[in-house]
Each structure stands twice: as C-alpha cells, then as structure tokens.
Amino acid sequence: MATCAADLFPFEPDLSKAQTPPAPFYLDGALFEAEKDRVFGRTWQWVGHASDVAKPGDFLASEIAGEPLVLVRDAGGGLRAFSNVCRHRGSLVACGKGNRRSLQCPYHGWTYGLDGALLAAPEFDGVRDFDKASVRLPSFRAQDWGPFAFANLSAEGPALPEVLAGFPSEIARLRCDVSRLRFHSRKDYPVRCNWKVYVDNFLEGYHVPTAHPSLLRELDMDRYRVDTFRYHSSHFAPLKPGKGGESRRYGDPDASAGALYYWVFPNWMLNVYPDNLSLNVVLPLGPEECLVVFEWYFFEGTQDLERTAEKTIAFSDGIQREDMEICERVQRGLRSSRYTRGRYSVRRENGVHHFHGLVHEFLASEARDRATR
Ligand code: FES
Ligand SMILES: [Fe+2]
The missing domain is CATH 3.90.380.10 (Naphthalene 1,2-dioxygenase Alpha Subunit; Chain A, domain 1)
Incomplete structure (x- = not known):
C-alpha cells in the first residue's frame, strides 16, 4: 500500500x-x-480563538489531527503550546479552557508550570533514575494573528508570517x-x-x-x-x-x-x-x-x-x-x-x-x- x-x-x-x-x-x-x-x-494549524488565551494564565486545550495540545499565555505574556499529555501515564492534562497559575493533571495530580516544566509529582520519592527537574511537557510553536491562534507541531519549517506572506497587508488595505x-x-x-x-x-x-x-x-x-x-x-x-x-x-x-x-x-x-x-x-x-x-x-x-x-x-x-x-x-x-x-x-x-x-x-x-x- x-x-x-x-x-x-x-x-x-x-x-x-x-x-x-x-x-x-x-x-x-x-x-x-x-x-x-x-x-x-x-x-501551521488554526487551534482556537486568540481571545481565549489573551491574559497570563489563560489556557485552551486543542488538538491537531488527533494530537492533543494545550495553548497557554505564560506569565510574561508569550503564547506557548505544549503537548497536553501527562508525562506520568499519559492522561490529558488540561480540559476546555480557563485561567490557572499552573496545570494539574486530573489523574494523579502531577502539576506543570505555564512553561511546561513539571513542578510537582506527589508521592514520587524513592523512584530511581527520575530527574523531576528535567521532566516537562514537549513544546510546540504557537502564534496568534488577529482573532486566531495557531500552532505548529514541528519546530522546523517557515514561521507563520512567512506562510501568510503578503496577505495580511492586503487585508489591511481593505480596511479590515x-x-x-x-x-x-x-x-x-x-x-x-x-x-x-x-x-x-x-x-x-x-x-x-x-x-x-x-x-x-x-x-x-x-x-x-x-x-x-x-x-x-x-x-x-x-x-x-x-x-x-x-x-x-x-x-x-x-x-x-x-x-x-x-x-x-x-x-x-x-x-x-x-x-x-x-x-x-x-x-x-x-x-x-x-x-x-x-x-x-x-x-x-x-x-x-x-x-x-x-x-x-x-x-x-x-x-x-x-x-x-x-x-x-x-x-x-x-x-x-x-x-x-x-x-x-x-x-x-x-x-x-x-x-x-x-x-x-x-x-x-x-x-x-x-x-x-
Ligand atoms: S497520568 Fe497524569 S498524574 Fe498520572
Ligand atoms: Fe462551491
């Protein structure tokens, strides 16, 4: 085939x-x-409304062709996208949208910062070869344009403005x-x-x-x-x-x-x-x-x-x-x-x-x- x-x-x-x-x-x-x-x-895939992730702490769960991701507005105002899959046993972490200081997995309570880093893994003492500091949600590229939020699962390839090329300025000329x-x-x-x-x-x-x-x-x-x-x-x-x-x-x-x-x-x-x-x-x-x-x-x-x-x-x-x-x-x-x-x-x-x-x-x-x- x-x-x-x-x-x-x-x-x-x-x-x-x-x-x-x-x-x-x-x-x-x-x-x-x-x-x-x-x-x-x-x-670059459309993943939601930029207004849902406008303020620091805002998050929005989305996906690209079945790949779960979560968009986050971090403390510094940057738009970030992470894999929405918990590093423990694979539960989806965020659901829907909201505003939080951190993202907690609803299964066993592992908690991730708005930068994707694992902050807490309850009752995990004694686990060998486990470096909590190096555990984080994989990140993806994210960017908003107008009312739209986009993400790209790949770190390679053109940036969003290169893909949109001249058309945002054409739209602006239309007074839109x-x-x-x-x-x-x-x-x-x-x-x-x-x-x-x-x-x-x-x-x-x-x-x-x-x-x-x-x-x-x-x-x-x-x-x-x-x-x-x-x-x-x-x-x-x-x-x-x-x-x-x-x-x-x-x-x-x-x-x-x-x-x-x-x-x-x-x-x-x-x-x-x-x-x-x-x-x-x-x-x-x-x-x-x-x-x-x-x-x-x-x-x-x-x-x-x-x-x-x-x-x-x-x-x-x-x-x-x-x-x-x-x-x-x-x-x-x-x-x-x-x-x-x-x-x-x-x-x-x-x-x-x-x-x-x-x-x-x-x-x-x-x-x-x-x-x-
Ligand atoms: S699967 Fe997320 S804490 Fe266990
Ligand atoms: Fe048609």
Whole structure:
C-alpha cells in the first residue's frame, strides 16, 4: 500500500500536461496516516480563538489531527503550546479552557508550570533514575494573528508570517483591521469525504455555473481568477457589475470591489469583506471523513449586527450545503472500480493543481527522509 504521494503518482508541474491524483490519494488509510504526520504535523494549524488565551494564565486545550495540545499565555505574556499529555501515564492534562497559575493533571495530580516544566509529582520519592527537574511537557510553536491562534507541531519549517506572506497587508488595505474582529458564531459540518476532496472543491470556481446557480447570478465568472503563491492562493471573485444582492448580504455597498478570499495550505480559508470575515477549516477525521468548521467574525460596534450576521450566515449555509453534496458525490465516485484519475482545466483548476503539488511535496519529504536514514 502506498504511504506517500511520491509512491502513488509522479507530480507533473506543468498544469497542461498533468493528470489529477489517482483515486487512492483520497481513499488510502496509510496515506491518511502519513498526512497526519507530514502535512498536519508540519504546518501551521488554526487551534482556537486568540481571545481565549489573551491574559497570563489563560489556557485552551486543542488538538491537531488527533494530537492533543494545550495553548497557554505564560506569565510574561508569550503564547506557548505544549503537548497536553501527562508525562506520568499519559492522561490529558488540561480540559476546555480557563485561567490557572499552573496545570494539574486530573489523574494523579502531577502539576506543570505555564512553561511546561513539571513542578510537582506527589508521592514520587524513592523512584530511581527520575530527574523531576528535567521532566516537562514537549513544546510546540504557537502564534496568534488577529482573532486566531495557531500552532505548529514541528519546530522546523517557515514561521507563520512567512506562510501568510503578503496577505495580511492586503487585508489591511481593505480596511479590515483583524485586531478589531470579534468572534460571532460557529457552525460545524461533518462531510463524508476525504479532507482533500473538500479543499479541491474550494480551490476552483469551475463548478460555480453548474453547482451554485444562486452564486452564478452574482459572480462575474469571466473575471474570476485564482493566483497561487508559495503556501497560499488568493481567489478573485468579483460581483457582476451593478449587482446589489450579494453586497447587501455582506452589509457593505462596496463589497463587490473589496472581497478577498484566501486559502492557506493545507486546510484553512479566509473570506474577507470590509465589514466581516469568515474562516473555514477542514479537519481530517478519517480517510473518507472530515469536519468543516465555519466561523464568522464581525467588528465591534457593527450596526445592525444580528441582521447582517443572519443574512451572511444563511447565504453561506446554502452554498455550503451544495458543496457538501458535491463532495460526497465525488467521494462515492472515487471508490468506483471504473475510475482512476482525470485532468485539470488549465483555465479554472490551477489552484487545485497547486494544492496537489504542495501535498506531494510534503509527503515526498518522507521518502527523502527514508532515503537519508
Ligand atoms: S497520568 Fe497524569 S498524574 Fe498520572
Ligand atoms: Fe462551491
């Protein structure tokens, strides 16, 4: 069984010659496990709200593809992330969120400082070759940006600003000050498809004319464009001239000029409007199962907030249901004995091809590591 994409298919960088990945790319359990390590274990992942870890002592339990972690705001104001697994017999240490001077494991009471160091291990006298001072929760990289908190299980690889590249400044030019955004609401959508099927679908507007008739009425598909960068892509999806419906939904008369959409490798997306922003995160649950999280953020002091939010969320929910149905159809088709792989539209699927190239690159690093071992 293939455990890395490099074994599964050679990635063709020339979009006009490339074939889409073969069906096992979206089905194979061993490949899914490899992705948890090589893709989700080595990229910046959204792990929660920065507001939950704003003050010293705040903690928030989270996870990345099943790997438990706890975010902590330490005494000096730094954001830290640690493994949330007790060094004693493996219980999860922190649960939920709160504010504490230290983190105590609920099983036998081992206590850790906000720097991850073991402070107390009750009734552990007489244990040989046990150096309490050297015991600590393994740490991970953590950083917040605007209302979001991110962590990276790997100490290697680019810092978060390098991954986000120029897009925070583009968002700022849209007068969207991320530091003033406040979380409004969240919706979780379980989808019976591989997480990459969902991401593929997000990365192209090719399906809009057939799959989203309501969106087609609003969007100027001739000008729809996807631009790819090192670790992200941006989507230019302008409204048809003179269209007011969509902009009313987003509560801003200039929305047609100012909407920005970003996807960041491997699994999260931002939809940015002058007066609000939404986050979509695709969480891998199994080879043929994922959870899509939608969150909406608005500025403090937004006029008529509830009405604007209700319209924004209802519109998005309708499109999401159409997308989920498509993705689940794709997943069922991928299991067919009569399908292996397809081709990309050069005009419309460059973003999908770019994503597949990145997955291939990250998984191929396993083959490189094996070769150098
Ligand atoms: S497992 Fe945490 S104290 Fe025993
Ligand atoms: Fe869609």
